[in-house]
Amino acid sequence: MAIYLDSASIADAQTAIQWGWVKGITTNPTLLAKSNLSPEATLTQLAAIAPYELFYQLTASTYEGMLAEAERAYEMIGEKTVLKIPATAIGFQATAYLSPQMDCSVTAIYSPAQAAIAQDAGAKYAIAYVNRATRLLGDGLALVQSMAKILQGSNTKILAASLKSPEEAAEALQAGASVITVPLNLLQQMTTHPLSEQTVIEFNENGRGIK
Numbered sequence: 001m002a003i004y005l006d007s008a009s010i011a012d013a014q015t016a017i018q019w020g021w022v023k024g025i026t027t028n029p030t031l032l033a034k035s036n037l038s039p040e041a042t043l044t045q046l047a048a049i050a051p052y053e054l055f056y057q058l059t060a061s062t063y064e065g066m067l068a069e070a071e072r073a074y075e076m077i078g079e080k081t082v083l084k085i086p087a088t089a090i091g092f093q094a095t096a097y098l099s100p101q102m103d104c105s106v107t108a109i110y111s112p113a114q115a116a117i118a119q120d121a122g123a124k125y126a127i128a129y130v131n132r133a134t135r136l137l138g139d140g141l142a143l144v145q146s147m148a149k150i151l152q153g154s155n156t157k158i159l160a161a162s163l164k165s166p167e168e169a170a171e172a173l174q175a176g177a178s179v180i181t182v183p184l185n186l187l188q189q190m191t192t193h194p195l196s197e198q199t200v201i202e203f204n205e206n207g208r209g210i211k
Helices: 010-018 028-032 039-049 062-081 091-099 112-120 130-137 140-151 166-175 186-189 194-206
Strands: 003-008 025-028 053-057 080-088 104-107 125-129 156-159 179-180
Touching: 003 010, 003 186, 010 039, 010 186, 028 039, 039 053, 039 062, 039 080, 039 186, 053 062, 053 104, 062 080, 062 091, 091 104, 091 112, 104 112, 112 125, 112 140, 125 130, 125 140, 130 140, 130 166, 140 156, 140 166, 156 166, 156 186, 166 179, 179 186
Parallel strands: 003 025, 003 179, 025 053, 053 080, 080 104, 104 125, 125 156, 156 179
Antiparallel strands: none
């Protein structure tokens, strides 16, 4: 299991990485558009501080364009690169070609059948947008559960994105996701609970520690 930061903000990344338990960073075109730097500069800076993996989503719409964009991304990010490739016919073709050369994930999966193809195409991750799938299909967690049954025993892991609460994040892991990715504010929410805070206060008021 691993928890990743979903952000293209350098400041967010610096904060999350200092905590010591955030293992990777995921980006997408929308997040990169919010950066005050160019996508190239943003990715270069994120790659320099990312602890392990840095995800970049291809935006090209043709097979040849995807391959060329993948090469450019790898030149900037290096061995930390994980490509996010859309779950389309062309995207699966690009995944099958690129996966022997660099880590790939298939993103925006909305059916278990697509997860099966992602596995056969060599993807390291199959990405489900949980909350979005709930809104569009009725039950995003059921999608994760179905994907987990198909991918059981394979080398393709489920990465759950589009999570809106600590409860939904935990439920995605229980449903079979190996990795979840969430924005900084949700990472912060996941670390706290009112009862935890109250328990610490009570121990400090009534107990003693070393000096």
